[in-house]
Amino acid sequence: MQKTGQDLSPTKHLVTTYLSEIKSKVDACIFDFLPTTHQHPDVHQLYQMMLDYPRRAAKGLRPALCMLLCEAFGGDPQRAINTAASLELLQNWLLIHDDIEDGSELRRGEPCLHQKHGIPMAINVGDALHCKMWEMLHRNTEILGHELAFRILSEFIQLSNQVVEGQHIELSWVSDNRWNLDEDDYLTMCIQKTAWYTCITPCRVGAIIGGASEAEIDGLVELGKEIGVAFQIQDDVLNLIGDVGRYGKEIAGDISEGKRTLVLIHLINACTAAEAQQVIDIMARPRDEKTEEEVESVLQLMQKYNSITYAQQRSQALLREASGRFNNNFAHLHDGRAKQLFLSLIHFFVEREY
Amino acid sequence: MQKTGQDLSPTKHLVTTYLSEIKSKVDACIFDFLPTTHQHPDVHQLYQMMLDYPRRAAKGLRPALCMLLCEAFGGDPQRAINTAASLELLQNWLLIHDDIEDGSELRRGEPCLHQKHGIPMAINVGDALHCKMWEMLHRNTEILGHELAFRILSEFIQLSNQVVEGQHIELSWVSDNRWNLDEDDYLTMCIQKTAWYTCITPCRVGAIIGGASEAEIDGLVELGKEIGVAFQIQDDVLNLIGDVGRYGKEIAGDISEGKRTLVLIHLINACTAAEAQQVIDIMARPRDEKTEEEVESVLQLMQKYNSITYAQQRSQALLREASGRFNNNFAHLHDGRAKQLFLSLIHFFVEREY
Numbered sequence: 001m002q003k004t005g006q007d008l009s010p011t012k013h014l015v016t017t018y019l020s021e022i023k024s025k026v027d028a029c030i031f032d033f034l035p036t037t038h039q040h041p042d043v044h045q046l047y048q049m050m051l052d053y054p055r056r057a058a059k060g061l062r063p064a065l066c067m068l069l070c071e072a073f074g075g076d077p078q079r080a081i082n083t084a085a086s087l088e089l090l091q092n093w094l095l096i097h098d099d100i101e102d103g104s105e106l107r108r109g110e111p112c113l114h115q116k117h118g119i120p121m122a123i124n125v126g127d128a129l130h131c132k133m134w135e136m137l138h139r140n141t142e143i144l145g146h147e148l149a150f151r152i153l154s155e156f157i158q159l160s161n162q163v164v165e166g167q168h169i170e171l172s173w174v175s176d177n178r179w180n181l182d183e184d185d186y187l188t189m190c191i192q193k194t195a196w197y198t199c200i201t202p203c204r205v206g207a208i209i210g211g212a213s214e215a216e217i218d219g220l221v222e223l224g225k226e227i228g229v230a231f232q233i234q235d236d237v238l239n240l241i242g243d244v245g246r247y248g249k250e251i252a253g254d255i256s257e258g259k260r261t262l263v264l265i266h267l268i269n270a271c272t273a274a275e276a277q278q279v280i281d282i283m284a285r286p287r288d289e290k291t292e293e294e295v296e297s298v299l300q301l302m303q304k305y306n307s308i309t310y311a312q313q314r315s316q317a318l319l320r321e322a323s324g325r326f327n328n329n330f331a332h333l334h335d336g337r338a339k340q341l342f343l344s345l346i347h348f349f350v351e352r353e354y
Numbered sequence: 355m356q357k358t359g360q361d362l363s364p365t366k367h368l369v370t371t372y373l374s375e376i377k378s379k380v381d382a383c384i385f386d387f388l389p390t391t392h393q394h395p396d397v398h399q400l401y402q403m404m405l406d407y408p409r410r411a412a413k414g415l416r417p418a419l420c421m422l423l424c425e426a427f428g429g430d431p432q433r434a435i436n437t438a439a440s441l442e443l444l445q446n447w448l449l450i451h452d453d454i455e456d457g458s459e460l461r462r463g464e465p466c467l468h469q470k471h472g473i474p475m476a477i478n479v480g481d482a483l484h485c486k487m488w489e490m491l492h493r494n495t496e497i498l499g500h501e502l503a504f505r506i507l508s509e510f511i512q513l514s515n516q517v518v519e520g521q522h523i524e525l526s527w528v529s530d531n532r533w534n535l536d537e538d539d540y541l542t543m544c545i546q547k548t549a550w551y552t553c554i555t556p557c558r559v560g561a562i563i564g565g566a567s568e569a570e571i572d573g574l575v576e577l578g579k580e581i582g583v584a585f586q587i588q589d590d591v592l593n594l595i596g597d598v599g600r601y602g603k604e605i606a607g608d609i610s611e612g613k614r615t616l617v618l619i620h621l622i623n624a625c626t627a628a629e630a631q632q633v634i635d636i637m638a639r640p641r642d643e644k645t646e647e648e649v650e651s652v653l654q655l656m657q658k659y660n661s662i663t664y665a666q667q668r669s670q671a672l673l674r675e676a677s678g679r680f681n682n683n684f685a686h687l688h689d690g691r692a693k694q695l696f697l698s699l700i701h702f703f704v705e706r707e708y
Contacts, residue, residue: 038519040542046522097481101474118529120455123477124521127451127484131514134488138507146500153492160485165392167478168400175472188394 011344018341022067022084023060029085030054033136049117049125050132053092056108061231061349062087062198066206068345069220071338072330073210080209082140083152087202089133090156094163094197096126101171102257103287144209152205159201166193173260179280181265187229189260195228219329223322230318230350233311236261240299240308242353255295258283262314267298267307275301319350365698372695376421376438377414383439384408387490403471403479404486407446410462415585415703416441416552420560422699423574425692426684427564434563436494437506441556443487444510448517448551450480455525456611457641498563506559513555520547527614533634535619541583543614549582573683577676584672584704587665590615594653594662596707609649612637616668621652621661629655673704 034051038044063084067077098104099112100119106112114122137156140149169189173181203220239254240263254261264283268276279301282294302308323343333339388405392398417438421431452458453466454473460466468476491510494503523543527535557574593608594617608615618637622630633655636648656662677697687693 040519040523042523042526043519045526046519097477101477119473121522121525121529123451123455124518124525128515128518128522130481130484131511131518134507135511135515138504138511141504146504149504150492150495150500153488157485157489157492161482161489164478164482164485165394165397165400168475168482169394169396171474171478172396172399175475 011340012348014341015344015348018345019060019064022064023058025081026060026063026085026088027054029081030088033085033139034132046125046128049113049121050128052113052116052125053096053107053129054088056110058088058091058108059349060088061345062091062202064345065199065202065342068338068342069203069206069212070210071206072333072336072342073207073212073216074334075206075210077206079143080206082136082143083205083209084202086133086136086140086156087197087205089129089136090159090197093126093129093133096122096129098167100126101167102259104257105253148209151208155201155205155208159196162192162196166191166196169193170260174258177284179260179268179283181260182269183262183265186260186262186265190229190232190262191225194232195225198224198231199228200224216330219325223325223329226318226322226325227346227350230315230322230346233262233315233318234350234352236263237308237311237315238353240302252295252299255283255298256287256290258285258287261311263302263307263311264298266310267302267305270305270307271301315350319346322346365694366702368695369698369702372699373414373418376418377412379435380414380417380439380442381408383435384442387439387493388486400479400482403467403475404482406467406470406479407450407461407483408442410464412442412445412462413703414442415699416445416556418699419553419556419696422692422696423557423560423566424564425560426687426690426696427561427566427570428688429560429564431560433497434560436490436497437559437563438556440487440490440494440510441551441559443483443490444513444551447480447483447487450476450483452521454480455521456613458611459607502563505562509555509559509562513550516546516550520545520550523547524614528612531638533614533622533637535614536623537616537619540614540616540619544583544586544616545579548586549579552578552585553582554578570684573679577679577683580672580676580679581700581704584669584676584700587616587669587672588704588706590617591662591665591669592707594656606649606653609637609652610641610644612639612641615665617656617661617665618652620664621656621659624659624661625655669704673700676700 031051031054034054035047036051038047066080066084066087070080071077095107096113099107100114100122104112105115112122113125117125133156134153137149137153140152143149144152166189170193172178173189200221201224203224204217207217207220236254236259239261240252254264264279268279271279279298282290282298323346326339326343326346330339385405385408388408389401390405392401420434420438420441424434425431449461450467453461454468454476458466459469466476467479471479487510488507491503491507494506497503498506520543524547526532527543554575555578557578558571561571561574590608590613593615594606608618618633622633625633633652636644636652677700680693680697684693
């Protein structure tokens, strides 16, 4: 795996310490909130299923972005805790439905929920967590008052509209068997499907609770796009070359699933027409009709045409743009722990190896 | 089909006129709200799919209950329009997901959404409408102010928790291949899965906007349970003996789907052990492994053991209880159009033939 020139090890410890601190606070909030027991055995079983994905190891990027931005704008991050927890609930219901829609097998090192309990129950568990997200946001009134709680709700509504549209674009590519995609197609999909819920909204809601101005809040859209896309590209790279034990999904699972990543789009546009046809033939077939050798042959072509390296470079470039933008736009903010941690955090996530 | 002693024809016209008046107001609100066009062709396609179920003919029971209760408590029903529209959006996303979970084929006379576009897209369209429901409820602030809009949100949260639990109970029966059910099992499931979103919450939110007291609002839970269960039993009866052109689903589709209705539960408990085993053998098999003759044989046993008649009688008894409860509990309300229409409406829905 390529490394950037920068060595982050001195700050890496600070980031991981911060992440685990936030994660335990947010987990406490979530597990205090989600129901755990019910006298009706079937409802009790539903509650256990609702706890499944939230209990699986996650890095907690989204809550960390939210809490840090709140702090960077001078707010008390504790006031953002329900909102940060809502971001985790969002992530969990989205993943449950996304895993069904993509026919995925593993999530965070364990079988996907629909692999364990079937599609009907998994859809309903996703819906149950989706409802719990709005319930958690409703509880924000107690901390933030009506007006601010409503503002946060409207941010989640905006984000929801983005994420279902991004998801539909990607599902349309599968449904239409479409492979003639360029980088712009990828960026449009990735910003809507991933960047909004992974970075734009987490940053915006944190900043709003922290007391940022409307101009400052608006400035977070571009920043969040860059970080979110960089993050997703790195995720797709790790899917191809990561370590299954640390990454938690099957390696090259995206090739098995036929996922249109930046790496794949680069390959199809860079290789010969004959190779492109061969790649598409393999990618387009259902998972269980692909051999390991075929998946491996796509991976080899990605290496031959430097598609993985290209994606890593794009991801690094986006990270540099985001860092520069953050330093420029928010030069007036106090140069304290939150700003430093934010920069370290985004480097950590884009340069992570799992 | 059995008729009750009461002849409702003089008031039936009033009810259908009122329903179509409310439906056109609520439809105007929904179609003004849902997005229709987008320059990205895939997002445009998503918008069309989101409009599919809302455009199909529906009777509009839920918005009517909401608007009538608002009026009965002396409120301006126009203030309840967004809330009524949210109830329709709720119904639509629930149906999309429910149809996938049950493996249904027809909905309101057309193929189910997942039959037209596949399960992945249909899950996402359901999620998109689900998000739109909360967006519509968020817009309530403009009409109702923050505090009342938040109260309505909390009613929808309570309802959502009920409906996913009821849905899970029913899915558990399928997953566990469970058939030794009694009427109490059915009632628990039906109240959570159907009565809450069909009657309890529509009545409660209408009453809240109309200015009802907390005691009056609480009194609507029992009333809504009775009406909601009566309504569902009648729906299950129509599934067995209705006219496909008017009913909009396949006749005896519930037998094909293996659905645990009150009719079926009565039959299994009333017939001989050998017949029960025969019925369960047929019901438990997947839809495509059942012959028409087998479905017909279950239907004949339901007739032989008067299971359909029994269900109709239970439904009628619940309706009588609900009418009596309404008259007793709300005797102090002005005896105007809204109270009369409410009573006519619940009779109409429980005695409907489509």
